[in-house]
Amino acid sequence: MTTATNKEELLIVKEQDVVPLRNRVKEYGVKIGMSILNQTKLITATSELVRNLLKYGGGGKVIIESVSNGRDLGVRVTFIDKGPGIKDISLAMQDGYSTGKSLGLGLPGTKRLVNEFDIQTELGNGTTVTIIKWKNG
């Protein structure tokens, strides 16, 4: 069971919003005593996902939370956009696949950086991606 203790919401509409978002995520990681390496992985994953949010979803909101599962503390970041959604989710999760001009390791690469990764998408109704990085994960 995962419970959230601390929560905040940020609106992401332009590229300059990315740096403050990364800083906020880092602060959440520092607060629970996350190692530099796990912080770096979490922030990098955030950076990847927020780029998708801006590029494919046309912006949206990001929720940062401190979470606990009883044994460990962690940070959960949720990316919500109201964009066109992803047509073929299993294809998007394949290594090396991309529709944009990035390297195509966005989603699967990002998944490897975090402990929990969940993606919900509906054509025409947007995409929600949720990641959790545990302190000792």
Next chain:
Amino acid sequence: MERIPILKMGDFLLVTIQVDLYDQLAENLESDLINTINKNNSKGVLIDISAVSIIDSFMGRILGNIAVMSKIMDAQTVVVGMQPAVAITLVELGLSLNGVISALNVEKGMDLLRAKMYNGDNEEQTYDDSNE
């Protein structure tokens, strides 16, 4: 528009990234650097990323682009000072930055650039530690 300063030191260009990059800033750096290489006919570029706390796929791609583009313009690029956490994260992410030559610190990076300049491009990477 915010820009990252590029310093000219003889045949070399020196870039120290002190701020957190976002995509536009990285793209500006790419074009600025290529233009500066062209203007000064530079032979080497040293990019110090020791203050950079994260590199994601986009910034990784920019670094790779810079290395390849400068190579076409006959300049070597060396990336120095990558943080351990950044290196591990890049590997997990699946990004190996092919084509980018790296060195531990500015000093070793300079040595590497000099060795490459005077011994030609085909010289294998040298591990000269005589400066210590």
Next chain:
Amino acid sequence: MNIQISQQMQNNLLGSLKEHQNKLLTTWSQLLQANGSTDGATEEEESKEFAALFLDALQHSNGNTESHEFEKVHDLLIGISSSRGRRGFSPRENAQYLIAFKEAASKILSETASDPTELYNANLQLSTLLDNMTILTFESYMKGREDVISRQIDEISEISTPVIRVWDGVVALPIIGTLDSSRTQVVMENLLQQIVDTGSSIAILDISGVPAVDSLVAQHLIKTVSATRLMGAECIISGIRPEIAQTVVHLGIDLTGIITKASLASALQTAFEMLQLTVVKRK
């Protein structure tokens, strides 16, 4: 009305206990000796201190068991039980220590009390107080143990990944035991940090002590080599035993991009060549 009664009882209870402090101590130590959970002088000191503080707290708290007077007793008790833990008492013996105190106290109460209702209420209150404290001793005992365990985990993970400076500019890391993904992470972090700290351009990863290399372990090794190269250093893997070479090939693992050596000695030799150093024998 209720409060008044309770206070009155409390005062009676206290009056009798405080007056009999010495008798209480004697009875307590007799009981402890009877069930064998005692070790003499140190304990006597502790017991005296505890009894005094506990009785004082009872006197000043006016029947309120949540009173801050008892915090001092709790602190003392945590100290006593962790000290007893270090002296080798089991948690059962630690609990018996307080149970014996309760027994001694209620014995004295029954000797001095005249009214059965009063005695009953006093005993009930005493029980609640001391039972809570017994739980506290268990908790602090457990916490002491957990601290030891977590310290040991830290020590083990540090011991298991020592980074050795074998030469100026060369670090070596012998890996002993199975390499899983969480351990790989520790190994990588340690190795890379040492590379930065020592400014070494060559790292040797010795896997002589790794019992088996499967595709997962190989993947971890390849990741470590890639990360080292990203930082601008080279990584040599040494200690490849014949059976490891066999499994690697049978499993179809590609190690071609990686410098591998059979022994640490030959890895060091390679490192010297890379650094353009030669080892010569003095004539």
